[in-house]
Amino acid sequence: MNSVYSAVFSPDGRTLATVSTDHTTRLGDCADLHRPQALATLNGHTGAVVGRVG
Numbered sequence: 001m002n003s004v005y006s007a008v009f010s011p012d013g014r015t016l017a018t019v020s021t022d023h024t025t026r027l028g029d030c031a032d033l034h035r036p037q038a039l040a041t042l043n044g045h046t047g048a049v050v051g052r053v054g
Contacts, residue, residue: 015039023047 002022009016014031025042 002020004018004020007016007018009030014029016028016030016036018026018028020026023043023045025045027039027042029037029039
């Protein structure tokens with residue numbers, strides 16, 4: 001099972017970014033909290049992503 005190490009919202013609260021041990025960063029649109037939607041999965045890291053900028 002992969003673990004999420006960190007999660008952060010954008011300053012306007014509409015976008016959530018998560019980083020995890022599966023070597024990905026994921027972005028999600030949280031403008032409608034009843035229907036959050038995946039925006040992008042950033043792949044290609046060679047190791048676990050354990051931090052974030054912002």
